Every structure is written in structure tokens, then in C-alpha cells.
Amino acid sequence: MKLILCSFIMAFFSIVSAEAEDAKDMVYKYKEYEVIDLGSMEIKGQIIAPGDLTVNERSRKIFERSLLEKSNFDYENKREIENLR
Amino acid sequence: MHKLIIIFSIFSFINVREAYASAKEAFEIYQSDNSNEKNKKIAHELIEGQFYFSAIPFINMYLEKNNKIDQELESDIETLVLKTGTMAVLNLDEKKLENFSIPSISLILGTRLFNKENYKKAFEILSKIPETHKFSAEANLINGTIKNLERSQIEAAQLYENCARKSDKLEKNSSNEKLKRYYNYIKETCIIRKARVKIEDKKYAEALEIYDLIDKRSYKWPYILLDKAWANYYLKDYNRSIGLTMTYKSPLLESYFFPEAEVLMALSYYSLCLWDDALKVVDHFYEYYQPKAESLKEILGQNKKSDTYFLDLYYAETKTREELNPFIRNLITQTRKQIKFNLDLSSLKASKEELNLLKKLKNKNEFTKKLEKNLENTIGFISKKINTYIKKEIFSFINEIHKHSYSMFNLKLELFSKKRDDIYSTRSNEEIKRARGSENNITRNSKQYFFDFNGSFWADELGDYSFGLQSKCELLKSE
Numbered sequence A: 001m002k003l004i005l006c007s008f009i010m011a012f013f014s015i016v017s018a019e020a021e022d023a024k025d026m027v028y029k030y031k032e033y034e035v036i037d038l039g040s041m042e043i044k045g046q047i048i049a050p051g052d053l054t055v056n057e058r059s060r061k062i063f064e065r066s067l068l069e070k071s072n073f074d075y076e077n078k079r080e081i082e083n084l085r
Numbered sequence B: 001m002h003k004l005i006i007i008f009s010i011f012s013f014i015n016v017r018e019a020y021a022s023a024k025e026a027f028e029i030y031q032s033d034n035s036n037e038k039n040k041k042i043a044h045e046l047i048e049g050q051f052y053f054s055a056i057p058f059i060n061m062y063l064e065k066n067n068k069i070d071q072e073l074e075s076d077i078e079t080l081v082l083k084t085g086t087m088a089v090l091n092l093d094e095k096k097l098e099n100f101s102i103p104s105i106s107l108i109l110g111t112r113l114f115n116k117e118n119y120k121k122a123f124e125i126l127s128k129i130p131e132t133h134k135f136s137a138e139a140n141l142i143n144g145t146i147k148n149l150e151r152s153q154i155e156a157a158q159l160y161e162n163c164a165r166k167s168d169k170l171e172k173n174s175s176n177e178k179l180k181r182y183y184n185y186i187k188e189t190c191i192i193r194k195a196r197v198k199i200e201d202k203k204y205a206e207a208l209e210i211y212d213l214i215d216k217r218s219y220k221w222p223y224i225l226l227d228k229a230w231a232n233y234y235l236k237d238y239n240r241s242i243g244l245t246m247t248y249k250s251p252l253l254e255s256y257f258f259p260e261a262e263v264l265m266a267l268s269y270y271s272l273c274l275w276d277d278a279l280k281v282v283d284h285f286y287e288y289y290q291p292k293a294e295s296l297k298e299i300l301g302q303n304k305k306s307d308t309y310f311l312d313l314y315y316a317e318t319k320t321r322e323e324l325n326p327f328i329r330n331l332i333t334q335t336r337k338q339i340k341f342n343l344d345l346s347s348l349k350a351s352k353e354e355l356n357l358l359k360k361l362k363n364k365n366e367f368t369k370k371l372e373k374n375l376e377n378t379i380g381f382i383s384k385k386i387n388t389y390i391k392k393e394i395f396s397f398i399n400e401i402h403k404h405s406y407s408m409f410n411l412k413l414e415l416f417s418k419k420r421d422d423i424y425s426t427r428s429n430e431e432i433k434r435a436r437g438s439e440n441n442i443t444r445n446s447k448q449y450f451f452d453f454n455g456s457f458w459a460d461e462l463g464d465y466s467f468g469l470q471s472k473c474e475l476l477k478s479e
Helices: A002-025 A074-082 B002-032 B038-048 B052-065 B071-089 B103-115 B119-126 B136-149 B153-173 B177-200 B204-211 B221-234 B238-249 B259-271 B275-302 B309-315 B318-324 B326-336 B339-360 B366-424 B473-478
Strands: none
Touching: A074 B103, A074 B136, A074 B177, B002 B038, B002 B366, B038 B052, B038 B071, B052 B071, B052 B339, B052 B366, B071 B103, B071 B339, B103 B119, B103 B136, B119 B136, B136 B153, B136 B177, B153 B177, B177 B204, B177 B221, B204 B221, B221 B238, B221 B259, B238 B259, B259 B275, B259 B366, B275 B326, B275 B366, B309 B318, B309 B326, B309 B366, B318 B326, B326 B339, B326 B366, B339 B366
């Protein structure tokens, strides 16, 4: 039983060390040049609206700034009383 | 001329003699009377001798310990209120004053509570003044203001109407010139308030008709120009609104300057879609008001702890004030027209005269020394009060500028946005041909005059100016 266990361990280590040696020799190469022919590209799907590709025009955001309003004369009225006596 | 001087000398001699007699009486009471009514009696004798300011501490001491006011005391307090204003019961707190329901004290207490924004209590106290009393016109004005602030417009309008009617009657019945002017001031204030209620209720045309009741020579007239400009603005008569605000530029109204008028002028140009004109007003506001307000702030900061600096400025020569800051001169001129300021100023003058009279008394004693000391304190107090008042006016003005700078800033952003839209739409001033002004663009009713503006302001034309600018808005819409 012990013999079987030892042989398993040895076999495992030998596999791991063999893989490590393979990785050391590996050379990665990336594509130096690639041509994509956009003209030949096709989009698969159903046309749900007639005409060309359209973009909905977004309305410009209007910022409403509060301009001076005169809804009452509280400030003036109070000051008048303060200035009376 | 000699006769006049002799008559005047005899008159002042009699006055001094009367004053002396009353002071002697008061001294005798001071020495011998140990009753509960001692202070009341002393005050009465002093009032008889026209030592009004000297009587104040004795009245206050009596009221501090007693809740009963008889007819003689009521009449004395009323005289003091008329001669010294709110100082008559200065040392008594509101809780104590609530115990008395005589009209003079109710008016002082009601005003005090109003200024402390205790409107409910103020209304209750002022309502105690009988409708037939001479203080009821003023009470109606304050109560009308309280209802106005609460947005009870119908009640407010009714109270203002009562006030105008009563003060008109009092003005006609009064023989004293100063009192006549005072009641006239109250009457016009109440008429203006009626117009303001109409504006708040969006009844602009009706408001404008009420404003026409104010005479052009009135103290209040320069102030209503801005109100009228707002009414015209909301009636979309922007040309008249510009004309009215422009009136403040006339040399006669030089001392009246309202930052709000500048904002309204810019808003009116904006509403006519005249972006460049509006921008010019905005830029002028920043160039003209801001640096002067900053230097005013500096003056205020440097002298905020002084009790006399601003009062001295009032007495200083016009040139000195002008050199310090051009606004100071105008602010002092405007302050001079306020009733409270005038009352305090005449109180200061009267108390100084009273002190001189006291010093002229022959037999000096412990009592007269006490009166002199009290009076010196009173003079000091009134001086401080006036100084604080001017300081407060300057402070309010700086605050006004800051407040309206914010409005102008928003308007400027809005104007830039409109100008940008014009550029995007490839519009320019050259493309939009428009007439700069024409009589055809002026709307006027049968009561409004038409004058040509020939580069100078004429006194009789003031308040009737209207521009004749054509609105650019229709042109912009049609493109």
C-alpha cells in the first residue's frame, strides 16, 4: 500500500516538472497585421423601420433660472413701519 | 426787527420763569412727599414746566410699581409720547406694558411687538385703541400691514382704507404744521398700501389709478416710481417700465437710488428681447454699484464699534461726505427723509435745549443735579440710537446690492444663453433690422402725457417717461 502511494507521488512530481520545462520553451507570437474588410461585413437582423439608420434628435436642455419677481411688498412695508417710530 | 427781538426775549423770559416755577414745585414734592404717587406728581410738574425728557424716569418709576393710570397721568403720558416718541416708556418691558390699555401705551407696545415680529400679539394690542382716537390711524396702518403679511388681503385693504380716511380727517383738523405733515405722510402711506395690495392681487391697472392720487411734490412720490414700474412691467408695458426706472437718473432724484430699479430696467429690456441693451444695464450695475458697495462695507467695518462716527458724518459738510464715498451723501439725504430719524433728531435737539434750560436755573440743588445727570444719559442714548440707525441704513443698502447682484447674475446667464441661441440660428443685429424707437410703440391712456426726451430731465415731466422701443421678440419668433 505504501509502495503504491509513493509511486503516485513520484509520478505526480515528474508530470509537474515536465510541464514546467515545456512552458519555459514556449514562444508567444501576436498577429503583426490584420485586415478587416468592413465593406463585406453583414449585420444579420430584421429591418423594423424603413430607411437608413437614423438618430433621434434630442431637444436642447433649457435651464430655467429664476429671474426677479415682485409678488409682494413685505420687505418695503415692514421697513416703512420700522422707520415710523 | 428790534421789536421782534424784544418780544422773543420777553417770551423766552416767561418760559424760563414758568420752567423755574415748575422745577421748584417738583423739587418741593421731591423733598417732602413720601406718598406712593410721589414720582407721578414730580413727572406732572416737570411736564408742566416743559421738562419732558427729565420727566421720563419719574413716569417710568411710577409705572414700574403701579398698574393704575388716572386721567391726569394718561394725559401726561400722551404728551410725553407726542414730545419724546417711544422713549416715554423706554425702561418698561413688554410684560409690564401689557397691564395698561391707554392708547398711547398700546401704540408704543404694538409697534415694539411688530418690530419683534410678534404680529399676533401686536394686532391684539393695537386693536384696543378706540377708533375715534388720534392714534387709531397709525394703529390701522400697522394692523393693515400685519393682515397684509398674513395674506388676508381684504382685511388689509379695509384697514388701509380706514387709515387713509382717518388721517385725512386728522390732517384737515390739525392746526400744527408738523402734525399736519405727519398725518399727510400716514395718509399717503396708506394710499400706497392700497395700491400695493392691488398689485399683489394682480390688479395692476387698478393699482396704477390709486398711485395717481399721490402728488408729485409728496415725500413719498419718488418711492412709488418703482412700484409703478413693476405694475407696468406686469402689464407688459415694458417701455413705460424702463421710462419710470430711468427717472431715477434725473438730477432731481439723484439721492434716490434703488438697486432693484436697475434689475427691473434690465428685465424690461430682456422682455423686449433686446439682449444687448439688457446686458449694458447688467454690466453698468456691476461696474457702478459693486466697487462703491465694497468701499462702503470697508467704512462700515472700520467704524462699527463707534457710537458717534455716523452721527458725526451727518453733521459733517457735504464735501467731506462726498469725498468719503458718493453713496454716503445720498444715503444720508435719504435717511434724513425718514420720520423715525427726524423724530430722533428733534428729540436730540430738544433734550439738549432742555439741559441748557436746567443749567440756567438759579437755585441748584441735589434734585436739579439728578435731573442734569439723567438728561445727560438720555442725550447719550439718543445719540447712540441715531448713530445705529444710520449704520443700519448703510448696512441694509449693502445687503440690497448683494441681493440684487444675485438677480443680475441669473439674468446675465439667461442673456448669454439667448445670445448663444441667436448665434446658433445665425442671427445677428445686422440681420434683424429694427427701429430703435418710435412714438408708435408707446401705449398710453388718457391721463398719461406725451413728452419728447431732448437730452434733459424736466421736473414736471418726471414720472411720465416712456421709451418707444420696438420689441424684438416677434421678429425672433417669426424666423
